[in-house]
Amino acid sequence: MKNVLLVCSFGMSTSFLTKKMNDLAKEKKVPLIVYAKSENAIETELEKADCILIGPQIAYLEEQIKNRVGGKVPVECVDATNFGRMNAAAILKQAIRMIKSQKPGEEGE
Template sequence: MVNILLCCNEGMSTSFLVKKMQEVADKNSLKVKIWAVSEPRVDTESEEADVVMLGPQIAFLEGKIQERLNNRVPVEAISAEDFGRINGAAVLKRALTLVKNHRAANA
């Protein structure tokens, strides 16, 4: 199971992306949990996350959020293009790649 946390200003714009990502995961029989929260909740909500993906509107906080999470999990901003197009497949693929690379680096 891979836990993917999406984070944006209010946690609402990412909810559409969560749905699309889950559809792609289900179609491909991938065991994932994907949920979205607002930025102030990322510290507590990330405790079970394997990766944190940020909405482009808060991409400028990537470094600060990475520090707040003590580099425990990868944190990366979603590309504005993928976010705008609600490209669940691309965002899911990127999130899974980040988790794989993080796990390999910490093995």
């Protein structure tokens, strides 16, 4: 099971999206769990995250978050249009692509 950390300002604006993504992953039998936290919880969540998606409302923090993560997991911003439309399928595909992009041996480190 892979874990996708979806971060935003306070972890609240992403809760509906995480539910949609988790429902879709379950329906498609994708072994993935999406959960939302505030951006200030990244360091405490890093050990269990396989990738980090950043909500568009804090996209300006992308480089800072990448520096904080130090390459341990892939980090990307969610497309604002997909986020606004709650396009769970597109965002789920993004997360799967990010996890698959990790080199063998990097996962879970």
